[in-house]
Each structure stands twice: as structure tokens, then as C-alpha cells.
Amino acid sequence: MKKTKCIAFHSYKGGTGKTTLASNLAALLVRKGLRVCLLDLDVYAPSIQSYFGIRPVKWINDYLDSNGEVEEVMQDLTDIVNKTNVTLGNVSDANSSNNFSTEGKLWVGFSSAKKEEIQKLEGGAGTGNRKQFLRKFMLLREQLVSDYDADYVIVDTSPGIRQWSINVLAVADILLLTLKMGDLDVDGTKKIVEEVYNIFTGFGTPSYLICNRVSGYCVPHTYSISKDAQGVIELQKQEESSDIVNGLSNQIGMKIISSIPCYCDIQFLKKEFLTVLKYPDHPFTKQLEKLIEWLSS
Ligand SMILES: Nc1ncnc2c1ncn2[C@@H]1O[C@H](COP(=O)(O)OP(=O)(O)OP(=O)(O)O)[C@@H](O)[C@H]1O
Ligand SMILES: [Mg+2]
Numbered sequence: 001m002k003k004t005k006c007i008a009f010h011s012y013k014g015g016t017g018k019t020t021l022a023s024n025l026a027a028l029l030v031r032k033g034l035r036v037c038l039l040d041l042d043v044y045a046p047s048i049q050s051y052f053g054i055r056p057v058k059w060i061n062d063y064l065d066s067n068g069e070v071e072e073v074m075q076d077l078t079d080i081v082n083k084t085n086v087t088l089g090n091v092s093d094a095n096s097s098n099n100f101s102t103e104g105k106l107w108v109g110f111s112s113a114k115k116e117e118i119q120k121l122e123g124g125a126g127t128g129n130r131k132q133f134l135r136k137f138m139l140l141r142e143q144l145v146s147d148y149d150a151d152y153v154i155v156d157t158s159p160g161i162r163q164w165s166i167n168v169l170a171v172a173d174i175l176l177l178t179l180k181m182g183d184l185d186v187d188g189t190k191k192i193v194e195e196v197y198n199i200f201t202g203f204g205t206p207s208y209l210i211c212n213r214v215s216g217y218c219v220p221h222t223y224s225i226s227k228d229a230q231g232v233i234e235l236q237k238q239e240e241s242s243d244i245v246n247g248l249s250n251q252i253g254m255k256i257i258s259s260i261p262c263y264c265d266i267q268f269l270k271k272e273f274l275t276v277l278k279y280p281d282h283p284f285t286k287q288l289e290k291l292i293e294w295l296s297s
Helices: 018-031 060-064 078-083 094-098 115-121 127-146 163-171 183-202 239-252 283-295
Strands: 005-011 035-041 105-109 152-157 174-179 207-214 256-261
Touching: 005 018, 005 163, 018 035, 018 078, 018 105, 018 152, 018 174, 018 207, 018 283, 035 060, 035 163, 060 115, 060 127, 078 105, 127 152, 127 163, 152 163, 163 183, 174 183, 183 207, 183 239, 207 239, 239 256, 256 283
Parallel strands: 005 152, 005 174, 035 105, 035 152, 174 207, 207 256
Antiparallel strands: none
8 A cells, every 4th residue: 555645844933934845845746757646734823725826615724623525625736736737937948847746635624713613623622532533633644645646735824833743743644844044943842842742753653844935046246156056055165054955954963855935036035936947947946846756756
């Protein structure tokens, strides 16, 4: 039987790129012909909807509360991936943009942003609900593995040490902890690694750091940057930030598997969109290609 990988994106602070990375990674895996379930389990402030622009009939909340079946909650959004037009603006080899499979599948489960739904998940009146929700959540993961034959279950979480973030971390196979540069983020991330991640690592769940929005793409002219053979921008020459990135792994006590620059065209866009679909040759897409290579190695 196929081994499904359940990957959770988490972080100490908000705004580190969890949702961006989870959604784009899911879409890119689908373009590569894989079967992917994407879950928005940032239950306190769900936002994956903004990437897909649909209004679900049933939410993950309904499933957890036994008001909906898994097939009502998981929306088949494969068409969105297959029909998103590729923008050729920055494509160096026009053929590369067409080089994707239509065999992949994408199902997405959304969380409700309604106040009462969020409060319900917190356990509200008694602890009984909490146990029921947790049981249903574990069942959801199992169903996605068995009924959907998923290659990947990718889960977006809420930042910090919150009940539902911990629930997700507990059922994931790989934990990816994203962070932005800055002392608060680094210190908080170090703390979360010591207090929470080391427990999961002890139980055999590997966890890794992804440095996101690292300076190095939109660099001042006084800085120099380099590109590797595929044209991906590397940070080695930018002494200040590369020193920080290299020192981080030791400081936090976790291996860094990816260091993704901050791209202004992504940061300042008016509406979120799936960069990997629209711009297959964007350096951000190349970074995610590398991440996929690493995940499948
Ligand atoms: N590598 C990047 N370069 C530029 N902008 C980025 C990059 N990664 C993410 N962003 C932008 O940063 C903002 C925050 O990203 P995102 O919403 O994914 O973070 P998050 O960790 O999910 O936040 P929250 O914890 O609030 O849910 C978004 O506007 C996103 O487009
Ligand atoms: Mg988010």
C-alpha cells in the first residue's frame, strides 16, 4: 500500500508563509500528477479560501461536529489547478510551462471562520466535545489516507502553541516550522522547538525549519547575489543574511531544509494567487520544486 505523507506547516509567529507554502506546495504536487488533500486547520483564522475563491457547502467544522461526511467536506478542486493559465511573462523556456501532468488530484477541506464554530472547536461548555473532535480529526486523517489514496495530506495550522495546532502536529508525519528573520521570531521558534517539537521528535516525527521571506531577492545594489544552475537565486554572497541563516540552525537546534527569499511581487500582490501555477518559472516555484525533491528523497 502507498505510504501517504502528512505534512504540517506551523510557526511560532503569524505571517511566516504557512498558508502560502501549504497551498502552493499542494498545487505544485498536483501539477506533478500526485493525489493531494489540503486541509485548512488554521481553525482560529482560516485563510486558504482566499487562494481558491470558492464557498464550501460543508466545512471541516461540520465533519468534526458530525454534521457532515468527509466527501461533503473535501472539495474536488483539481480543475482549478488544471485550468489556471500559465503566465509566460518570465518563462525562460516556453515549453517548460506546459510540462505538467493532468493526472493529479486536489481535494481541499476548509475551516469555517464563524465565531461560534471556532468557539465550538475550543471545547466550550465541556471537555466531552474536545475528545470527540480529536477522535473525529484522527479519523479524518485515516479516511484521507484510505478513501482518497492520497500521496500527500498537507495541513495549514494556526501559529503558536494552541490546542488545534498541537492536535495537527500530533497526527502529522513531517513537521515544517516556518520562520521569518527577526529576533522575536527566532527566539520564539527556539522556545517552541525546545518545549514542543522535541517531544514529537522523541516520538519519531521529524521536524525541519523553513526560513521564509529571507532578504536576498530584492537586494540593494550594493549587495551581490548568485544564481545556481537552474537560475535559482542563492544567498551565499549576501554575507549578512547568509550568516544569519547559517547560524540559525545551530541557534534553534533544528535542520533548515529550505531558505526562501522574500519576493516583492508575492508580498505586495493585491489578491493571493497560486504563484506556482501562474508562474512556473518564478524563482519561488523553483524553491518549491526543490522542497518537493527533498520531500520525495
Ligand atoms: N517568500 C515570500 N515572498 C514574499 N511574500 C511572501 C512570501 N511568503 C509569503 N509571503 C506573503 O506573506 C504574507 C503572509 O503569508 P501567509 O499568509 O502565508 O503567512 P501565514 O504564516 O499563513 O500567516 P498566519 O499565521 O497569519 O496564518 C502573505 O501576504 C504572502 O503572500
Ligand atoms: Mg495562514
